[in-house]
Amino acid sequence: xxxxxxxxxxxxxxxxxxxxxxxxxxxxxxxxxxxxxxxxxxxxxxxxxxxxxxxxxxxxxxxxxxxxxxxxxxxxxxxxxxxxxxxxxxxxxxxxxxxxxxxxxxxxxxxxxxxxxxxxxxxxxxxxxxxxxxxxxxxxxxxxxxxxxxxxxxxxxxxxxxxxxxxxxxxxxxxxxxxxxxxxxxxxxxxxxxxxxxxxxxxxxxxxxxxxxxxxxxxxxxxxxxxxxxxxxxxxxxxxxxxxxxxxxxxxxxxxxxxxxxxxxxxxxxxxxxxxxxxxxxxxxxxxxxxxxxxxxxxxxxxxxxxxxxxxxxxxxxxxxxxxxxxxxxxxxxxxxxxxxxxxx
Numbered sequence: 001x002x003x004x005x006x007x008x009x010x011x012x013x014x015x016x017x018x019x020x021x022x023x024x025x026x027x028x029x030x031x032x033x034x035x036x037x038x039x040x041x042x043x044x045x046x047x048x049x050x051x052x053x054x055x056x057x058x059x060x061x062x063x064x065x066x067x068x069x070x071x072x073x074x075x076x077x078x079x080x081x082x083x084x085x086x087x088x089x090x091x092x093x094x095x096x097x098x099x100x101x102x103x104x105x106x107x108x109x110x111x112x113x114x115x116x117x118x119x120x121x122x123x124x125x126x127x128x129x130x131x132x133x134x135x136x137x138x139x140x141x142x143x144x145x146x147x148x149x150x151x152x153x154x155x156x157x158x159x160x161x162x163x164x165x166x167x168x169x170x171x172x173x174x175x176x177x178x179x180x181x182x183x184x185x186x187x188x189x190x191x192x193x194x195x196x197x198x199x200x201x202x203x204x205x206x207x208x209x210x211x212x213x214x215x216x217x218x219x220x221x222x223x224x225x226x227x228x229x230x231x232x233x234x235x236x237x238x239x240x241x242x243x244x245x246x247x248x249x250x251x252x253x254x255x256x257x258x259x260x261x262x263x264x265x266x267x268x269x270x271x272x273x274x275x276x277x278x279x280x281x282x283x284x285x286x287x288x289x290x291x292x293x294x295x296x297x298x299x300x301x302x303x304x305x306x307x308x309x310x311x312x313x314x315x316x317x318x319x320x321x322x323x324x325x326x327x328x329x330x331x332x333x334x335x336x337x338x339x340x341x342x343x344x345x
Contacts, residue, residue, distance in 0.1 A: 002146065003117035005214050005235040006136035006248040008109035009040060009285040011136040016112070018062060019072035022238040023114060029053040030110055031062055031073075034240065039073045042099040046078075049330070071094065076100040088192045107138040107197045107232050107248040119184070122216040126208070130220075132230060134250035141244050142235070142275045145285025146215055147310055149163040149243050152278045153217040154306055155210060156190065157299040162277050166269045168195025174299040181305040184313055186211045188302055192221075199266045202226055202257040209302065213309035227255040229263055233271075241284040245271055286310075 002024055009021035017033040020043060022028065027043040029052040041062070043052050050066030058065075061072040061079060070080040078096035080089065101112045106122040111121060114168040142149060152158075157175070171193075179188045188209040194200035208220040218232040230250040235243040249264045252255070258266075283292060286307065296304060 001118070001236065002214060003114040004116060004317050005313070006104065006111045006113045006117065007120050007215055008107075008111050008121075008234050009236060011139060011246065012038070012105055012108050012110060013136055016127060018053045018055060018057065018254055019049070021236075023112065024237055025239060026065040026114060029062065030056075032071050033060065035059065035143070036072065038103050038110045040101040040103050041071070041073075041076055044098070045069060045071075045233055046096055046098065071096075071098050074100075081123040081214050086308040087101040088320045094320045103175045107234070108134055109234065109246050109248065115244075118313070118320065122212055123219065124212075126220055127208060127218070127232075130228065130230070130250075132250040133253065133255075133260055134230075134248050135264060137262060137268050137271075139244050139246050140268070140275060141242070143242050143279050143284055144281065145241045146235045146237040146243055147286040147288075147307070148215075148281065148284060149245065150215065150217055150310075151212070151286065151303045151306060152274055153233050154186070154188075154211055154303070155304070158277070163197070163199070163273050163337055166197045166266065166273055170195045170198055171241075171292065176298060177301045179301045179305050179333040181309060182269035184213045184309045185221065186213075186302065186305045188308055189306050199270055201266075202229075209304075210307075211306060211307060225255040226262075228252040229255060229257065231267055245275070247271065 007023055009023055009028055010019045010030040015030065015038060018029050018031040021030050028040055029043040030038065030040050032038050040097050045052055045064040045066060047064065048066055049067050050064040052062050052064055055063045056064040058070060061070050062071045068076055068082040071077065072079050077100040081092050084091060100112065100313050104111045106121065157174050160172045177188060179186060190207050192205050192207050194203050196216055206222040209220065210218045215234055218230060221229045232248040234246045236246055237243050247267060249260065249267050251260050251263060287294060
């Protein structure tokens with residue numbers, strides 16, 4: 001199902017040279033054409049397997065570093081084979097094509113989807129309504145699955161234990177959480193009383209958590225008279241149990257708190273603290289098949305609602321795929337799932 005979901009594969013700021021990426025086991029190259037358009041294609045040259053991320057961007061496409069074959073950005077077809085005379089370029093094999101994927105450039109990152117998209121590209125109304133200055137934070141790898149990564153971003157009970165350096169001393173007891181789920185979207189607003197860590201230097205705020213399954217998470221920090229700042233975190237799965245954590249940080253025009261560069265540094269600190277702990281959870285992905293026992297408490301309300309939304313995404317994507325395939329019977333996506341993993345609707 002995740003092959004039908006949008007994920008980031010590179011930071012926009014890095015496309016001065018081609019970038020390698022891996023999404024759900026597919027090796028990709030990400031680059032920008034001279035006209036400024038971002039492109040995502042298969043990384044392997046179909047001639048002799050050259051790595052196109054080592055190639056050069058020329059005219060309307062990218063060249064293979066091994067034999068110089070040039071592939072068009074528009075459709076991936078080979079346009080030039082240097083070993084052929086100019087008058088025989090029409091003899092380029094028809095199968096000399098690299099797969100080309102859809103691209104949306106948003107939130108300072110390049111996003112793609114491997115199959116027919118199950119939903120439109122994320123575009124939350126909260127972000128549309130704000131005049132933001134944004135920048136990408138460092139991309140940080142983590143040895144966990146995409147759902148486990150998303151749950152970490154939505155969890156608030158770990159602050160007092162994982163973020164003692166960045167956030168300072170915080171209460172361990174969590175108040176009743178008011179979580180709202182509508183289909184794939186899960187929202188929660190929570191007052192945060194600042195601790196004494198660097199991350200908390202801008203003082204108390206209301207944290208407006210927003211999430212869309214399977215892979216979009218954001219927080220709007222409303223600091224009152226200082227203004228608002230935003231954080232978007234998007235785990236991009238290389239494999240079932242490894243991701244890159246892409247992150248955008250922004251401040252509203254007129255923001256009078258710490259500069260954007262400092263906000264980025266703070267969020268990178270928090271993310272590294274998270275990875276140091278969640279990078280060793282067992283198993284590294286949500287146990288959808290109940291292969292281990294998990295127990296939950298009220299502080300896990302956001303996590304449980306996310307699991308319900310994730311499951312809905314998988315189910316709807318499978319149903320759509322089945323309908324498109326014709327006669328194939330519907331079947332469960334994950335064996336052994338129980339309502340103990342899902343909150344009440």
